[in-house]
Amino acid sequence: MPLPVKDILKMIADNTKKYGMPFPMPKEVIYKWADGLDLPKGGDTVLFTGLLYQMIPYINASIKYLESVEESKYLSVLMKAGGIVSVISKLLLRVSEEELKEQYEVLRGIAILLKKTGTQFGYLYENDMYSGALLYDMGLDNDFREYAVMVYNKLKSLGVRTLITIDPHTTYMMREVYKNIIPGYDLMVKNYFEILTNSSIEPTKILKESATLHDPCYYARYLKIIDEPRRLLEKGGINIMEPERNKELTFCCGGPIESITPGLSKRVAQLRVSELSIANKNIITMCPICYANLSRVKPKDVAVKDVSHYLYTIYR
Amino acid sequence: MKKIDAILKEIYTALDDQSLQSGLQRTLKNLLPASHKVLKRWPYLIKLADEVRKIREETLKNLDYYIDEIIKNVESINGKGYFAKDRHEAIKIIDEIVGNDRKLIVKAKSMVTEELKLREHLIEKGHIVYETDLGELLIQISKDKPMHAIAPAIHMSREKAVKLLKNIGVHVSEEMSYEDIVKGVRMFLREKFINADVGISGANVVAADSGATILISNEGNIRLSTILPPKHIAIASIEKIMPTINDAYKQALVQAGYAGLYPPTYLSLTAGPSSTADIEYHRVYGVHGPKEFHLILYDGGRSDAIKNQYLWEQLLCIKCGRCQAECPIWDLVANIWGGSVYGGPMGIVWTAITEDIDTAAQLALICLGCGRCKEVCPMKINMPDIIRYLKTYISKTII
Ligand code: SF4
Numbered sequence: 001m002p003l004p005v006k007d008i009l010k011m012i013a014d015n016t017k018k019y020g021m022p023f024p025m026p027k028e029v030i031y032k033w034a035d036g037l038d039l040p041k042g043g044d045t046v047l048f049t050g051l052l053y054q055m056i057p058y059i060n061a062s063i064k065y066l067e068s069v070e071e072s073k074y075l076s077v078l079m080k081a082g083g084i085v086s087v088i089s090k091l092l093l094r095v096s097e098e099e100l101k102e103q104y105e106v107l108r109g110i111a112i113l114l115k116k117t118g119t120q121f122g123y124l125y126e127n128d129m130y131s132g133a134l135l136y137d138m139g140l141d142n143d144f145r146e147y148a149v150m151v152y153n154k155l156k157s158l159g160v161r162t163l164i165t166i167d168p169h170t171t172y173m174m175r176e177v178y179k180n181i182i183p184g185y186d187l188m189v190k191n192y193f194e195i196l197t198n199s200s201i202e203p204t205k206i207l208k209e210s211a212t213l214h215d216p217c218y219y220a221r222y223l224k225i226i227d228e229p230r231r232l233l234e235k236g237g238i239n240i241m242e243p244e245r246n247k248e249l250t251f252c253c254g255g256p257i258e259s260i261t262p263g264l265s266k267r268v269a270q271l272r273v274s275e276l277s278i279a280n281k282n283i284i285t286m287c288p289i290c291y292a293n294l295s296r297v298k299p300k301d302v303a304v305k306d307v308s309h310y311l312y313t314i315y316r
Numbered sequence: 317m318k319k320i321d322a323i324l325k326e327i328y329t330a331l332d333d334q335s336l337q338s339g340l341q342r343t344l345k346n347l348l349p350a351s352h353k354v355l356k357r358w359p360y361l362i363k364l365a366d367e368v369r370k371i372r373e374e375t376l377k378n379l380d381y382y383i384d385e386i387i388k389n390v391e392s393i394n395g396k397g398y399f400a401k402d403r404h405e406a407i408k409i410i411d412e413i414v415g416n417d418r419k420l421i422v423k424a425k426s427m428v429t430e431e432l433k434l435r436e437h438l439i440e441k442g443h444i445v446y447e448t449d450l451g452e453l454l455i456q457i458s459k460d461k462p463m464h465a466i467a468p469a470i471h472m473s474r475e476k477a478v479k480l481l482k483n484i485g486v487h488v489s490e491e492m493s494y495e496d497i498v499k500g501v502r503m504f505l506r507e508k509f510i511n512a513d514v515g516i517s518g519a520n521v522v523a524a525d526s527g528a529t530i531l532i533s534n535e536g537n538i539r540l541s542t543i544l545p546p547k548h549i550a551i552a553s554i555e556k557i558m559p560t561i562n563d564a565y566k567q568a569l570v571q572a573g574y575a576g577l578y579p580p581t582y583l584s585l586t587a588g589p590s591s592t593a594d595i596e597y598h599r600v601y602g603v604h605g606p607k608e609f610h611l612i613l614y615d616g617g618r619s620d621a622i623k624n625q626y627l628w629e630q631l632l633c634i635k636c637g638r639c640q641a642e643c644p645i646w647d648l649v650a651n652i653w654g655g656s657v658y659g660g661p662m663g664i665v666w667t668a669i670t671e672d673i674d675t676a677a678q679l680a681l682i683c684l685g686c687g688r689c690k691e692v693c694p695m696k697i698n699m700p701d702i703i704r705y706l707k708t709y710i711s712k713t714i715i
Binding site: 002003004005006009136137138139140141142217221222248249250251252254255256257260261263264267268271272 | 320321324325327328331642644645647648680681682683684685686687688690691692704705706707708709710711712
């Protein structure tokens with residue numbers, strides 16, 4: 001039974017407006033990862049997480065639920081009983097500490113590496129924000145515009161001038177999309193791969209491992225960030241086994257449609273995982289959405305890890 | 317208008333359809349490496365594609381002028397040129413040319429005639445119509461929708477194909493080899509070609525300087541359909557216009573190359589009816605080829621689309637089908653993800669142009685926005701951006 005797409009789009013728009021994120025999660029999850037790192041609060045240059053990594057466990061729980069509804073024959077009954085939307089808003093209680101910790105580790109690793117490069121940056125803690133990427137991707141332009149202006153004004157009022165971004169979606173939004181809709185937009189956007197590559201950071205450990213790299217569509221095609229992660233990994237001894245479709249011709253993980261048609265999204269992910277695992281059974285992802293979607297369908301003998309795990313081990 | 321839940325239902329049925337899935341996988345296995353190989357072996361096609369995009373952009377800016385030129389120039393080669401704004405006008409012109417008494421008509425595969433639902437119309441009028449492309453003939457008999465511009469029947473197994481062909485009297489059987497099945501079809505259609513009153517084709521390109529049309533084919537059916545019957549009607553949508561024969565050839569080569577069939581077996585130029593003046597310099601029309609040549613330029617929503625900030629760019633499309641084969645969603649469900657004629661990335665936008673923007677907007681919701689289509693498109697059409705624009709259309713109306 002197809003999902004009520006209209007209601008889901010509305011939920012995404014409403015949640016973003018109300019909570020600043022498409023799938024609600026407790027406020028402290030935004031910044032809890034930074035505990036004990038002593039990152040200065042705010043400043044001219046800030047690490048702007050875009051919240052995607054933190055959101056992954058909540059997205060996973062929501063998609064799992066949506067998938068079960070999509071597969072069920074009793075959708076109409078469920079809808080009458082209060083609707084999908086209200087169920088999703090309660091899912092935030094069901095996310096395990098372990099899943100959250102995994103994502104916190106990614107964020108901590110990135111922050112520690114950035115510190116090591118000597119880059120001066122702060123963090124916004126409770127003011128760290130989501131970019132609104134999903135609103136934009138789904139064509140919810142009015143809601144997106146309003147949201148983006150709010151984000152920009154807030155960043156300006158906090159005195160931010162440069163953002164350090166850590167995922168392809170947030171990087172693309174803040175670097176390319178915002179400037180097209182906000183007159184006078186003047187934030188500088190640096191992606192952490194670019195900072196690491198341009199720094200004098202050197203490996204402290206050489207890994208003798210092979211892995212395959214899944215280029216996210218937004219890094220490879222929209223932002224042309226292709227060589228940077230390869231150089232960083234190869235310097236640390238990683239033997240990158242390229243899949244058949246890579247770089248500018250990389251193949252999507254299926255993530256962008258996971259909330260409105262999880263079953264179809266899963267089939268795309270399966271195509272990609274099987275192609276990647278022909279190249280190598282260790283898959284490196286560079287985007288939290290790719291990580292979530294490929295992990296969902298991977299067979300037991302295949303491992304999916306975020307690139308930051310490797311980079312942290314190599315350069316810490 | 318087709319709604320998103322109906323679209324999703326069709327998609328999920330297609331995902332479970334074993335025949336479609338195995339047909340698609342087989343086709344993709346051959347199609348994808350083919351186009352990669354072609355571009356590697358004949359890299360000038362990539363350069364040529366850039367050149368063609370530039371020429372097409374300029375041509376679209378002056379389309380009215382080129383339409384007039386073509387109509388004028390077709391007359392100068394003793395053909396007849398027409399302009400049809402919409403389906404109603406096109407059908408009226410075709411009915412007049414074909415005439416009312418029952419005719420035998422052979423058709424070359426053409427997407428614009430799919431838009432016009434021309435075969436269905438002519439049959440309803442009492443004519444006997446045969447598609448002559450093998451895949452399209454199977455589509456005609458099964459009443460399915462073409463799944464791909466070049467390989468319309470990819471979703472059909474050999475068993476099903478044989479069963480369908482038997483239904484219309486082709487002498488084939490399940491035990492026959494592929495070669496013998498094809499031979500059976502050849503024998504069956506040969507007789508239709510010879511006796512046909514009218515041949516109908518599309519046009520891959522039309523050259524404004526002359527009114528000449530160019531058709532690409534591999535089976536050879538297009539030559540027979542356009543040469544043997546005494547009347548040839550070619551229908552070209554107006555975005556197929558290129559300024560000169562030279563430009564038109566370039567476009568045809570790019571289309572064939574990016575479709576993965578290069579060199580095309582046949583590249584046929586038709587400029588007017590067949591004629592001779594070999595006896596005392598007296599001109600006689602209709603020697604071995606048709607006596608009449610009619611060229612219909614069909615608008616069908618294109619001139620409105622030119623004015624749209626986003627949709628206009630799709631008019632650069634040369635319908636090579638490459639974006640379809642490279643799209644993750646198309647790879648799973650083919651043209652099931654599409655309007656009544658076109659599917660896949662280009663198909664969503666073509667549906668907006670030729671059918672209705674509401675259906676296209678509903679279809680657009682399933683697009684991943686991954687951008688592979690733009691990356692592989694010879695015309696570098698920004699389909700992800702156009703499709704995102706279509707999504708904004710739907711969210712404005714449903715929220
Ligand atoms: S959009 Fe581009 S790739 Fe797709 S059919 Fe048209 S020309 Fe070919």
